[in-house]
Amino acid sequence: MVPAAKGGGTMKQIRTWLVGLLAVELVIIGGLAWRRWMSPAVPLPALREYHDSQTADELQTLLQSPGPDDAERWRTLADACLAYGHYAQADACLERAWQQGASRDIAYQRGLCDSRLGRLDRARGWFEKVADDSGGLLSSRAWYQLGRLALRREDAGGAAEAFRQAGDFHWPAVYQRAKLLVRGGRAAEAGPLFDRLFGQYGDDLRVWQLRAHFYEALGDQGQAERAYDRASRSLASLGLDDTELYLRPIRRKYGFVRDFAIAQESFRKSNEGEPAKALARRMLADPLWQNAYLTVNQDLAQLVLQASDVDAARKMLDRQFEQQRYPSSKAWELRGDLAVRDSNWQQAREGYLHALEISPARGEVETLLVTTAEKLKQPKVATLARQRSVMQAGLEMFRRNEIMDAGGMFSELLDSHPEWHQAWFYLGECERLRGDLETARTYYEKCLALNPDHGRALWAMAHFIGVKPEKAE
Structure with missing residues (x-):
């Protein structure tokens, strides 16, 4: 009897243990289910309405594939949605990522999504979670975004402070600070900012244009004119938004x-x-x-x-x-290239001409037109195309501030075709920039003799040479 009682007690203990284990499992499963239910489902974007079949299939597989419900997985899904412009879906993924493990990186991405979706107050809240005084890259970017949001609210003071917090090495923010000072009647305070900008972006078009406004605000018209003059020999290199640089490598992961x-x-x-x-x-x-x-x-x-x-x-x-x-400029150029393969020179010429209509400043296409004209036995057309090719090459050098090389191209053109008034003007500009004002004056006068209404030549004669031609009176 005693053993039976002992065995009964053992079975009872086992049953109690099993019931307890089952209860624990039910609690865990219920908790996971509750957690899943409380997390928003990720609505799939209409991928086949926006992407080719392969990209759509890969993105859909990525979005629906089983995997650990952790922050990194949801951030990966968010990246895929962000890269293709599905901001609402990216935000849903980031919400899951935030629940799994809040981080400053996720907060920054949520701010980007909300700003693109027009939810500016929410965006500001996310960026404020990231912005601090650490001086780190992410913090600087968050301050810069806060500055841009302030500008959208017409809050110039808030924008200036946010751009200041972005730091002295966040160059778009430095540019924006200088711009706000110039436009806000405090141009005199912008000098040190321009010194920083010119140390890094001394050849940038936007910086030189803002420099011209700076001098105008100070009442120094002479310096302003010189800044505008230098802007004409500059290219834009300072980017004010690096979002595409961030998204491009992500986009290249798919399809x-x-x-x-x-x-x-x-x-x-x-x-x-x-x-x-x-x-x-x-x-x-x-x-x-x-x-x-x-x-x-x-x-x-x-x-x-x-x-x-x-x-x-x-x-x-x-x-x-x-x-x-x-029908892009590049597509028309390729049509011209295909026609060259078929020795269809007339069709090639038409393709290249269409390409130039869309994007006129393309010296390589001008060179291709020389070949088509020669093949069509049109010597006059070939000569004109060759002249345009040389002229365009000179202009591209001039805009890169390569004055000596540009002057050589203009001289080469004018040696055989002195009827190009535009070439005379730019050759005059090259001589002026080299300090030979007498020779520059001669070339401006040659330009005006061919085209008396050439406004820039008239202006150059009046402002740089100190002579007002009769046409300018």
Whole structure:
């Protein structure tokens, strides 16, 4: 009897233990279910309305694939949505990531999403979680975003303070601070900021234009004119928003954009064209090809043409014109290149002319027009195309402030074709910048003799040479 009682007690203990274990499991499962239920589901973007088939499939697999419910997974999903402009879906992913493990990186991304979705107050709240006085890159970027949000509220004082907090090495913020001081009637305080900007971006177009406004605000018209003059020999290099630089490498992780980058690199390194040809075949077979990232079709057409797959390049360009309706300058140039392959010189000429109508400042296309005119036995047209090619090359050098080389190109043109009044003007500019005002005056006068209404030559004569031609009175 005693053993039976002992055994009964053991079974009772076992049952009690099992019931307890089951209760614990139910609590855990219930907690996980509650947590899942409380977390917002990620609404899938209408991927096939916006992307080619391969990219859409890869993104959908990424969004729906099983995986650990942790912050890093949801941040990865958010990156994929952000890169293709699905900000609402990215924000839902970031909400899950925030619940799994709040971080300053996630807060910054949520601020970006909200700012793109027009939820400016929410965006400001997220950026404020990131902005501090640490001087770190993420903090500087958050302060800069707060400054831009303040500008959208017309809060110049708040914007100035946020840009100041971004630091002296966040160059877009330094530029914005200087701009606010100049426009706010405090130009005299902007001098040190310009010194910093010129140390880093001494050839930037925006910086020189703002410098001209700075001098105008100080009442120094002479310095302002010199700044405007220097701006005419500058290119824009200071970017005021680095969002695309952030998104581009993410976009290259998926679909045709990724595969094009691989094929391009293969061709560049080893002249191997098969990856490009294979990609072109897949893209031609894709019913959603028009949803590919905008420039992929023409970029791939150019690559397969270089790889000698003329037929694929032709089909891709025909579809771009007839279905995608995207007749870019590059697409017209490629049509010209295809026509050259067929020795159809008239069609090639038409393609190159269309390319120049869309993007006039393209010296390489001018050079191609020389060849087409020669093949069409149009010596006068070829001569004019050659002149335009030299003129454009000189202009590009001048805008890069390569004065000696630019002057050489203008002189070369004028030696055989002295009727180019624009070349005389720019040759005068080159001489002026070299300090030879007498020679510059001679060239300005030659320009005005050919075109008495040339406004910049008239202005240069009056302001740099000190002579007012009769036409200017």
